[in-house]
Amino acid sequence: MVRRERRSVTLLGASGSVGRATVDLIERGGADYKVEAVVGGRDAAALAEIAVRLGASLAVVADERQGGALARALEGSGVASAAGPSAAIDAASRPVDWTMAAISGAAGLAPTIAAVRRGGTIALATKECLVCAGAAFMREVERAGATLLPVDSEHNALLQALGGQSLDTVETMTLTASGGPFRTWPAEAIAAARPQEALKHPTWSMGAKITIDSATLMNKGLELIEAHYLFGIGSDRLEVVVHPQSIIHGLVTFRDGAVTAGLAAQDMRVPIAHALGYPERISTPAARLDLGRIGTLTFEAPDLTRFPALRLAREALEAGGGAATILNAANEVAVAAFLDGRIGFSAIAGVVEDALSDADAATLRNAPQTVEEALELDALSRRLADSSLPEAALQAH
The missing domain is CATH 3.40.50.720 (NAD(P)-binding Rossmann-like Domain)
Incomplete structure (x- = not known):
């Protein structure tokens, strides 16, 4: 060779x-x-x-x-x-x-x-x-x-499932979500969840911030926005499905009804290897899928009532302008506050929603034209979100 x-x-x-x-x-x-x-x-x-x-x-x-x-x-x-x-x-x-x-x-x-x-x-x-x-x-x-x-395993799976086809041939792209540690929890229990519970992801081993984002489903919302820019595809053609086994990472539905999917074990070395070797393939020690042993793959629609962060992210994507920048900044502030024990779990989405509601119309309407403008809006949004934390903390406890 x-x-x-x-x-x-x-x-x-x-x-x-x-x-x-x-x-x-x-x-x-x-x-x-x-x-x-x-x-x-x-x-x-x-x-x-x-x-x-x-x-x-x-x-x-x-x-x-x-x-x-x-x-x-x-x-x-x-x-x-x-x-x-x-x-x-x-x-x-x-x-x-x-x-x-x-x-x-x-x-x-x-x-x-x-x-x-x-x-x-x-x-x-x-x-x-x-x-x-x-x-x-x-x-x-x-x-x-x-x-x-x-x-990201989902976007990498979409890239591979797309197979070099034109976006004109695509009907929808679907991101899968594990559902996080609270997928089956009732709303009351989710609201009372503690950081140590939120950090127990059922299928992935990740850093603290992204693990909390997975628990709120904000991570999937951020991935919707990311997919929009990566692939140049609108919100109306982006879907999310909860797939607890985390075996299928992304699916592409073409206009003829055919569906291709990216499957792999829950090992970040798979998508990293695709990028590291690109356009060639390199070997990894990741476990190979044994579908006979896995047996069953299940799917369900995300619950936007128990997990409002996903709804907020899609609304920010569809609003355009500076909404996604504000959403992300407020979420980072809120997650840090939750991990520090300053607010409850349900207040994370509340802080984000308040930041979006409090932003002035011009800021929401005008997208940052440069990376430097985005960083300025990020800093401003963090200050707004941080100022809402005391009230959020009172509401959460």
Whole structure:
């Protein structure tokens, strides 16, 4: 077999769950990859370990307070270190063939856009880039001639199920949702849920923020918005179905009635490998599906009464303008408050709805024209959401 050309890579969000899965694949690929930079949030020890294991040229911790700890951990390793948001952007700007963009939340937007602007292939796991600044972000991708590959298992499944067909042949695209830990819970029990209960995802092992988003179904709402921009498809052709087994990740229904589906085990190394090897296929250690053993796959419609976050996200998508940016910012504030014990679970959607209701008409009507404008609106929306937390907390308890 002919060995393909060595690929230079940078990992943004290297110490998170997606980052670690990517590290595993790169280590297995050995000489196929040269790691230029790894960027993490605040865990200097974990980031240093990854940098040394991968032989990275540079390690950057976004939290400036952890810069000294990172430098000490890397002393004598030959890996350079830096700290702070600007250093993360500089690292993302280094010329490489392939970048994993997996910094969670709106904090990932600036480094990811820096990677986009210098071109190459961007494996996108930070859905907030498209939720916060969808149209502006996609314009930057087009302007730079970058290749954007989705790493969320649902969008990656849709890309593969589409099979290169024109969007004109597509009737609908369907994202699947596990339903989260509260899928069968009554509304009263959901309202009283504690963080430790919300963090017990039934099928996936993920970071805290995305796990809470899965419990509220906001994650699926954000994915609807992401799919709209990734594939250029309207809300009226995007559907969500709850599929507790998490075996089918996305389905494409064509205008002739044929349906193709992307199936895989619950292992993020599958979609990451698709992006890492693209356009070729690379091997992964992910479990292979045994449908005879699985036996039954079930589906149900999402309950928008018990899980209003999904409704709010679709309404934001259909409203356009700055609504999705506000939705995402308010949700990040509310999830952090819930994890800190400051508000109850049901108040998460309430904080988001209040932020959308309180935004002025012009802000809702006008979409950010640049990534910088999106970041300004994100900051403003966070302040609005944060100011509503005391009232939300009283309502929740």
